[in-house]
Amino acid sequence: MNTKILAEVFSKTDLTYIQQLDERQRRLYCATRAIQIGKHGVATVCASIRIARNTVYKDIRELKHKTTLPKKSVRASGGGRKPILEEHPEYLTLFDEIVQNRTAGLPQNDSVRWLDVSPTQIIQVFQEHDINISAYIVHEMIKLRGFKKRSFHKTQTLKESENRDAQFKVVEATWASCASQGIPVLSIDTKKKEMLGNFKRAGKVFSQHELAALDHDFASFSNGTIVPHGIYDVERNVGYLTIGKSHDTAEFVCDNIARIWKDYLQWEYPDATAICILCDGGGSNSASHHIFKQELVKLAATLGLDIIIVHYPPYCSKYNPIEHRLSAHITRSWSGVPLLSAEYACMKANETTKSKGLVVIASINSKEYQTQRTLDESYESERLKRIVFDERLPKWNYVVRCKSA
Numbered sequence: 001m002n003t004k005i006l007a008e009v010f011s012k013t014d015l016t017y018i019q020q021l022d023e024r025q026r027r028l029y030c031a032t033r034a035i036q037i038g039k040h041g042v043a044t045v046c047a048s049i050r051i052a053r054n055t056v057y058k059d060i061r062e063l064k065h066k067t068t069l070p071k072k073s074v075r076a077s078g079g080g081r082k083p084i085l086e087e088h089p090e091y092l093t094l095f096d097e098i099v100q101n102r103t104a105g106l107p108q109n110d111s112v113r114w115l116d117v118s119p120t121q122i123i124q125v126f127q128e129h130d131i132n133i134s135a136y137i138v139h140e141m142i143k144l145r146g147f148k149k150r151s152f153h154k155t156q157t158l159k160e161s162e163n164r165d166a167q168f169k170v171v172e173a174t175w176a177s178c179a180s181q182g183i184p185v186l187s188i189d190t191k192k193k194e195m196l197g198n199f200k201r202a203g204k205v206f207s208q209h210e211l212a213a214l215d216h217d218f219a220s221f222s223n224g225t226i227v228p229h230g231i232y233d234v235e236r237n238v239g240y241l242t243i244g245k246s247h248d249t250a251e252f253v254c255d256n257i258a259r260i261w262k263d264y265l266q267w268e269y270p271d272a273t274a275i276c277i278l279c280d281g282g283g284s285n286s287a288s289h290h291i292f293k294q295e296l297v298k299l300a301a302t303l304g305l306d307i308i309i310v311h312y313p314p315y316c317s318k319y320n321p322i323e324h325r326l327s328a329h330i331t332r333s334w335s336g337v338p339l340l341s342a343e344y345a346c347m348k349a350n351e352t353t354k355s356k357g358l359v360v361i362a363s364i365n366s367k368e369y370q371t372q373r374t375l376d377e378s379y380e381s382e383r384l385k386r387i388v389f390d391e392r393l394p395k396w397n398y399v400v401r402c403k404s405a
Contacts, residue, residue, distance in 0.1 A: 011086040030051055031237065033045055034056050034060060035064075096145070119138040161314045166392070168316075170390070175310075183274050186275060187322040189229075189317070189322045189327065190230070191228040193227055195220040196224050196225065197340065201224050226342050227247065229241070229256050231260050239361070240256075240264065240363075242259075242363055244365045245365070250375070251369055256365060259274070274307065279310075280320055281312060285311075290383075297386050310397055332352070333349060334348055385404040386403075
């Protein structure tokens with residue numbers, strides 16, 4: 001429901017005016033506002049003022065189908081049946097007894113509590129006391145006691161990292177500095193591997209017939225796996241997705257950057273002398289793995305560009321721009337339909353759009369990549385000559401020179 005509309009349904013002046021109307025006029029006024037709102041109008045009005053949906057629907061029919069409204073007796077102020085919880089306050093007392101020992105919570109925060117009993121179970125306990133109540137009344141009592149249906153949000157960091165805030169300031173400053181100098185800022189990340197085959201995927205699609213997928217997601221029944229690696233140009237709002245068929249390695253990542261630069265980005269940034277890469281601190285582009293730095297040294301020499309690397313602190317990958325600007329939309333494009341082949345996954349990714357102008361260019365990398373590779377003998381000398389580490393936070397920030405310093 002649109003919260004903006006909800007806030008604007010009844011102003012303070014409207015509420016004052018409604019109090020001056022009799023019961024029938026109030027009903028017709030609410031029905032009129034629901035019609036004016038249109039979609040979700042009845043729900044919006046009922047959420048704004050205490051009135052039953054059936055009442056609003058009844059008066060909408062009366063307004064739409066009768067040109068002259070008949071005069072009916074008007075209910076006196078305070079007339080009508082009293083709310084059940086006002087007639088039977090003992091219901092709330094019994095409800096409190098039921099939930100007193102049926103709440104759970106977080107040991108580290110006593111204020112976070114939730115019900116450990118369902119409305120159906122509450123009704124059963126009431127029936128044991130020879131009280132028949134509806135699910136609606138149970139939900140009213142739940143609401144009166146401050147409970148609301150919520151889900152857990154993944155906002156709590158697994159572990160606080162030392163120098164976390166300082167690194168975020170470095171990310172912000174480096175990003176802004178590079179953008180102002182015309183240096184392309186690229187956010188990179190590898191999505192989770194996807195199995196190919198007729199497997200059920202989260203989401204729904206419009207279909208004229210029932211859709212059937214395999215009843216078990218066993219890798220032995222798959223047609224292989226794909227490794228989606230993304231490169232997102234943060235200033236141009238363009239994403240480049242490479243679908244790998246092998247392993248997620250440092251060589252795979254750097255090969256993708258090299259190919260995307262040569263095929264697309266060099267024409268967008270003809271005067272660039274460097275590129276800035278924002279990436280997580282783990283995985284194939286780990287901040288602590290020398291194999292990634294070795295591949296970056298080769299990449300810088302191949303492109304003839306300096307590479308500015310900025311890693312996000314541990315447990316902070318969700319702040320990497322590619323996560324919510326590209327990866328989330330790729331996931332949406334793939335939702336609801338089985339990924340039968342790498343080619344089909346590539347086609348669906350190319351169809352990814354967003355109202356703010358996101359462009360996605362997807363391609364396939366069929367090269368086989370070796371895992372558990374060892375460092376080249378020349379790496380140590382090349383590292384000393386070509387990699388310049390930041391003085392304050394060297395683990396997460398460094399520049400790989402295309403030529404020896």
